[in-house]
Amino acid sequence: MKATAHLAWKSLSNRKTTAFLTILTVAISVILLLGVERIRTQAKNSFANTISGTDLIVGARSGQVNLLLYSVFRIGNATNNIDWKSFEEFSNNPAVDWAIPISLGDSHKGFRVMGTTQAYFDHYKYGKKQHLELSAGKPFNGLFxxxxxxxxxxxxxxxxxxxxxxxxxxxxxxxxRHDNLPFKVVGILAPTGTPVDKTVHVSLQAIEAIHVGWESGTNMGGNPGAEVLEKIDFQPKEITAFMLGLKSKIQTFTLQRQINTYNKEPLSAILPGIALHELWGMMSVAEQALLAVSGFVVIAGLLGMLSSLLTSLQERRREMAILRAMGARPRHIFVLLVSEATALTMAGIATGVAGLYALLLILKPIVQQLYGISIELNMLTTHEWTLIGLVLGAGVVIGFIPAFRAYRQSLADGMTIRI
Structure with a gap:
């Protein structure tokens, strides 16, 4: 066995260029396979961590995915608004620790505007229960x-x-546009990789103030100026949705049932985690497509290795014949070719894994900043080891094809070779 391994090493050393290109091909395939898997997993985790630490999201009665989309992802619109008194009633429930009201409907140059309170900055969490942080300035305090x-x-x-x-x-x-009532930017939030990054946050009172003189989305005229509005104590009449954090997780389903059966107005209370899981399930086609593409890339890489081995095999028939003349049996030739394919695959995998971590190290801050996906430089997962094992197994199987041809040719060629 040692002699075969040594012979395989010598054989590959004599074909450095071909061996290097084969290793590079397998390495690129492994980088793409594991890279797609790592990004897919991290993207799924980032998606699942868009909102964290919130027990219930409450909105007008609708499907839980729709409620999740407009309240968390700022996609679409609510079927209806919620009466402010309903929010006050449930926010004062003994089981509730904190409540965040939100009001949607306005925008600024393609970005959604959300009315809320200071509770949003105190209690809203994302990722692994991370609080919102400011990169500059402070949370809003004034009306505008x-x-x-x-x-x-x-x-x-x-x-x-x-x-x-x-x-x-x-x-x-x-x-x-509410041209007569400009807002002043007083704070900029640090990147979170969530819809928070694409949101303009103002107070609920500001949402009420800018709509004075507006009816059903139409400016009826007579809009007061900022000086007049700042003297008025605005009280929200309606909001779009609200988020609840409970004192005990045990009370979650009890309060959810109370909200869903609320008789003063039709409401829906959803668990964010379950809704996120359902929403990701709807996107599973894209996830499977990514896996299929990376799988085909690996197949292409292994076929490239097979082509290289078969091409070199024709050039090595005299070498095989000499080995037979020196006493090597056909099975030794077979094992030699399989060993070469295995060695090339293992070297390609090792190079690919090293290249993957190098790329992740370089791209981690860039991906975090541009797309909000936090890529962790963790050890290979069990699933990733399984993928590596499949690639290695496929490489060994690929090696059987040229090995079997060499086995048959070595029996027939002897010391004569036709060129």
Whole structure:
């Protein structure tokens, strides 16, 4: 066995260029396979961690995916609003530790505007129960102050002190803008990789103030100025949804049932984790497509190795014949070729794993900043080891094809070779 391994090493050493290219081909395949798997897993984790530490999300009665989309991902619109008194009733429930009201419906240059309270900055969490942090400035406090997400600031080039105009509705068109009531950016949130980055945050009172004089989305005229509105103590009449954190997880299903059977208005209470799981399940086609693409890349790499081995085999028939003349049996020739294929595959896998970690180390801060996906440099998972094992097994099986041809040729060739 040692002699065969030594012979295989010598044989590969004499074909350095071919061996290097074969190893590189397998390495690239492994990098893509494990890279797609790692990013897929991390993206799924980041998706699942879009909201963390929130026990219930409450909105007007609708499907749980729809409620999750507009309340957390700022996609779509609510079927209806919630009466402020309903929010007060449930926020004062003995089982509730904290409550975050949110009001949606306005926008700024393609970014959603969300009205909320200071509780949002105190209790909203994402990722692994991470709190929101500011990269500059402070949370809004005044009536016409705004705290913006990292993507809003980066895309629009905003800084603390910039004045912005909010528009009524999602379409930011001239006739829908609240031109007479500019907001001042007082804070910029640190990147989170969640929809928070693409949101302009203002107070609930500000949402009420800018709609004075508006009816059913139409400006009826006579809009008061900021000086007048700042003297008024606004009280929200309706909100879009609210989030609840409970004192005990045991009370979650009891309170959820109370909300879902609330007789004063139709409400829905959902568990974010379950809704996120359902939403990801709807995206499973894309996930499977990624796996299929990476699988085909590996197959292409292994076929490239097979082509290389078969091509070199024709050039090595005299070598095989000499080995037979020196006493090597056909099975020795067979084992030699399989050993070479195994060695090339193992070297390709090792190079690929090393290359993967090098790339992850370089791309980690870039991906985090651009896409909000936190790539952890963890050890290989059990699933990744399984994928590596499958690649190695496939490489060994690939080696059987040229090995079997060499086995048959070595029996027939002897010391004569036709060129």
């Amino acid at each position: 102050e705004a705290t913006i997400g990292a993507d809003v600031a980066k895309t629009l080039g905003y800084e603390v002190g910039t004045e912005i105009i909010i528009a009524h509705g999602i379409a930011d068109v001239g006739f829908a």
